[in-house]
Each structure stands twice: as structure tokens, then as C-alpha cells.
Amino acid sequence: MIPMVNLKGQYHDIKEEIDSGLLEALESTQFILGPNVRAFEEEAAAYLGVKHAVGCASGTDALHLGLIAAGVGEGDEVITTPFTFIATAEAILYVGAKPVFVDIDPKTFNIDPEQVAAAITPKTKAIIPVHLFGQPADMGALLALAEKHNLKIVEDCAQSFGADINGMQTGSMGDVGAFSFFPSKNLGCFGDGGLITTNDDKMVEHLRVLRNHGSWKQYHHSELGFNSRLDELQAVILRAKLKRIDQYNDGRRRVGRRYNAALAEMGLTPAYEDGIGKHVYHQYALLADNREEIMVALRAKEIGCAIYYPVPLHQQEVFAESCKGQTLPVTESVAARVMSLPIFPELPDEQVDEILDVIRGVMVG
Numbered sequence: 623m624i625p626m627v628n629l630k631g632q633y634h635d636i637k638e639e640i641d642s643g644l645l646e647a648l649e650s651t652q653f654i655l656g657p658n659v660r661a662f663e664e665e666a667a668a669y670l671g672v673k674h675a676v677g678c679a680s681g682t683d684a685l686h687l688g689l690i691a692a693g694v695g696e697g698d699e700v701i702t703t704p705f706t707f708i709a710t711a712e713a714i715l716y717v718g719a720k721p722v723f724v725d726i727d728p729k730t731f732n733i734d735p736e737q738v739a740a741a742i743t744p745k746t747k748a749i750i751p752v753h754l755f756g757q758p759a760d761m762g763a764l765l766a767l768a769e770k771h772n773l774k775i776v777e778d779c780a781q782s783f784g785a786d787i788n789g790m791q792t793g794s795m796g797d798v799g800a801f802s803f804f805p806s807k808n809l810g811c812f813g814d815g816g817l818i819t820t821n822d823d824k825m826v827e828h829l830r831v832l833r834n835h836g837s838w839k840q841y842h843h844s845e846l847g848f849n850s851r852l853d854e855l856q857a858v859i860l861r862a863k864l865k866r867i868d869q870y871n872d873g874r875r876r877v878g879r880r881y882n883a884a885l886a887e888m889g890l891t892p893a894y895e896d897g898i899g900k901h902v903y904h905q906y907a908l909l910a911d912n913r914e915e916i917m918v919a920l921r922a923k924e925i926g927c928a929i930y931y932p933v934p935l936h937q938q939e940v941f942a943e944s945c946k947g948q949t950l951p952v953t954e955s956v957a958a959r960v961m962s963l964p965i966f967p968e969l970p971d972e973q974v975d976e977i978l979d980v981i982r983g984v985m986v987g
């Protein structure tokens with residue numbers, strides 16, 4: 623039996639450090655915006671190479687608060703990818719703006735800057751690139767567009783903690799970066815958690831107020847805010863894992879490369895590693911015309927597999943009205959053929975080979 627993710631191994635490796643940190647936090651009883659949240663914000667900002675990092679309750683909230691801080695609101699258009707998790711688009715709707723979905727690059731599965739350029743209108747206020755599956759989007763091209771048209775960029779880094787482009791971390795290049803610490807992400811906690819990054823001194827003040835009931839001083843509220851804080855106990859876990867994030871991402875890259883070499887030999891389309899920057903393989907996604915056949919064979923051997931994502935956002939029921947009649951051929955073709963294999967830092971080479979043997983069995987018939 624090989625699962626898609628195995629969170630237990632990672633916990634057990636660092637159990638002592640996490641357990642003692644949690645007990646200490648329990649004894650301190652500083653449960654809301656305590657010392658571990660502050661320390662994690664500083665440690666994460668240093669790792670990511672940004673001036674500021676603000677913890678919040680989830681990746682979805684990080685996008686939502688990030689859009690507000692970037693000044694996106696009612697009547698604005700935000701250009702984004704349809705090939706992502708729904709939260710990317712939810713955040714746009716939460717601020718009263720309109721998501722405009724454009725097609726993706728067939729190799730990286732990330733938003734295609736040429737399609738973004740073609741979709742810019744006088745109402746466009748921002749772009750949300752998603753660094754999907756841990757592969758950096760083409761930030762150079764997007765930043766050039768943003769500068770030319772005076773647009774904000776909110777990077778969706780929910781799947782890309784530790785990915786970089788020439789040493790620039792995802793989440794450090796746009797106006798705002800939004801990270802998720804959902805348990806299965808590259809950097810995951812034991813529940814929900816998120817982080818917003820920015821280099822802007824004004825924006826960070828706004829973000830701290832927004833996440834804490836619009837409050838700049840206790841019982842003084844300057845605007846409508848939210849209860850969206852990173853939990854102190856989650857911060858303990860994140861501090862322990864942040865120290866090891868490079869090791870975790872290296873483990874994912876080891877697995878990813880092993881899949882890449884073997885799948886290419888079988889005539890399948892492996893993940894594309896020669897993209898714009900360093901891929902950290904949040905998911906391992908390949909393209910196969912016969913994915914149903916492969917998935918049946920894997921399941922028969924109790925090997926995990928999944929489709930991220932079977933239905934692009936412009937074809938979701940929630941957008942039935944606003945996206946009526948829209949076709950995005952690259953996205954639709956990818957969604958019809960994409961499938962994901964197990965990947966996590968501790969997955970041993972022997973199990974990767976077992977998975978590959980099952981796929982080879984299908985491919986050679």
C-alpha cells in the first residue's frame with residue numbers, strides 16, 4: 623500500500639521537538655498571536671527573502687486579505703488561471719471582483735503571460751499567478767505586464783513554499799504572496815494556517831489590522847476586519863518544519879526526477895522540470911491519454927493516485943453564469959489527461975520503482 627501523502631513519517635522524525643514545543647506553548651497559555659507566531663513570521667520572512675510575513679488562518683484567507691491590501695475590490699477584474707484549486711477564485715469573489723480566466727502553458731500548467739496580456743482591459747486591477755504543483759509561474763513576463771499596465775500581482779504560493787526563480791523565492795516577487803499550511807502542502811501544519819508576505823511597509827500594517835478584527839490597538843477598530851490569525855500551536859509545528867524545508871523539498875525533487883526519467887522512456891509526458899525556476903513538486907503530475915487504465919492498475923495494487931484537477935474553474939457550476947460559453951483549449955486538454963502520483967519527501971526509491979513498474983505494465987501491455 624502506497625498512499626498519495628504520508629504525514630506520519632514526517633511527524634515521527636521530529637516528534638520530540640514538536641511535542642516539547644507544544645507542551646511549552648500549552649503551559650505558557652499565550653494562545654493568540656503569541657511568541658511562536660511572531661518568531662515564525664520572522665523566520666519565514668528571512669527564509670523567503672521578504673521584508674514582512676503575516677500569519678493568518680488559511681491560504682484562502684491569505685489570498686483574500688492580500689487582495690484587500692492590494693486595493694482590489696468591487697467592479698475590478700482579476701486575471702487568473704482556471705487550472706487551480708477553487709480557493710484562488712473564491713478570494714477574488716470575496717472582495718467583489720470578477721475572476722477572468724485565461725489559458726495555461728501546456729508544459730508548466732501555469733498561466734500563459736501572452737493570454738494574460740490579451741485579457742487586460744481598463745477594469746483589470748490585478749493578476750493572480752498560481753505556482754501550480756510547486757512549479758514557479760513566469761514571473762518575469764507577468765511583472766513586466768504589471769508594470770506596463772499598472773496592475774498588482776498577488777502570488778498564490780499555496781503549493782510552492784521553497785520554490786524559486788534564480789534565487790528569488792515565490793512570494794517575494796509580486797506585491798503580495800499568499801501561502802497555505804494545510805497539512806498536505808510542502809510546508810504543512812496540523813490543521814489550517816496561512817501566511818501573507820510583502821515588501822511594502824504600508825501594506826503590512828494594513829494586513830496586521832485586517833487579520834485581527836480591523837484593530838490597530840485593542841478595542842479600537844479602524845475598518846471592517848476579520849478573525850484570521852495563525853494559531854500559536856500551529857506556529858510551533860511550522861517553526862520545526864521550516865528548519866527542514868530544504869531537506870523536504872530535496873526529497874520531493876529526488877522522487878520527481880526518478881518519475882521523470884522512467885515515464886519519459888515509457889512514452890508518457892512526465893512533469894516538466896526545465897521551467898522558469900526551481901520546481902518543488904508539491905504534486906507530481908503527468909499527462910497520459912490512457913490515464914483511466916493506469917489509475918485502475920495502480921488502485922488494484924493499493925497505490926494512491928488522483929486527478930488534480932478534473933474540472934477547470936471556468937467549467938465549474940459556480941461559474942456557470944459568468945463563464946458561459948468560454949473555452950480554454952489548453953486547460954481543457956490538460957484536465958482531460960492529467961493525473962498525479964504519490965509524492966512526499968520520505969517516499970523511498972524502491973516504492974517509486976514499484977509504482978513505475980505498475981505503470982510500465984500498462985504501457986507495454
Ligand SMILES: *Cc1c(COP(=O)(O)O)cnc(C)c1O
Pocket residue numbers: 680681682683706707709710752778780781801802803804814815816
Ligand atoms: C490549498 C490551496 C489554497 C487554499 O489554501 P487553504 O489553506 O486550504 O485555504 C489556495 N490555492 C491553492 C492553489 C491551493 O492549492
